[in-house]
Amino acid sequence: MRRNKTINDPTFAGRSPLDDTGNQYIIERTIPGADRLTAAELKAISQKSRMILEALGPQIQWQQSYVAEGKFYCVYEAPNKDIIAKHAELGGFPADRIVQVCRMIGPQTAEDI
DSSP, X not given: OOOOOOTTSGGGTTOOTTSOOOSEEEEEEEOTTGGGOOHHHHHHHHHHHHHHHHHHOTTOEEEEEEEETTEXXXXXXXXXXXXXXXXXXXXXXXXXXXXXXXXXXXXXXXXHO
């Protein structure tokens, strides 16, 4: 099974939050009632997503998602928006907006400058 990277992953260690993020994208998905999905429903969605990611290959990786009100905000690493849109289409997941991340900042940014 492919391991998906997260911000806390050691492969991200030493990366300044001001570094270019490469091919990282945020996907906004409107899913009414998302904040009321059960653990079992979230697990099923995650399993379906991972199955499609495995079929698409290692060039697209799901890093993490945030559920807020009626939306999912998903962070992916991919070579382009097209493969993210294909993942959404194959999974039946909405992809209302796909935006490329150009920089990351955080509390440590004040210290790095």
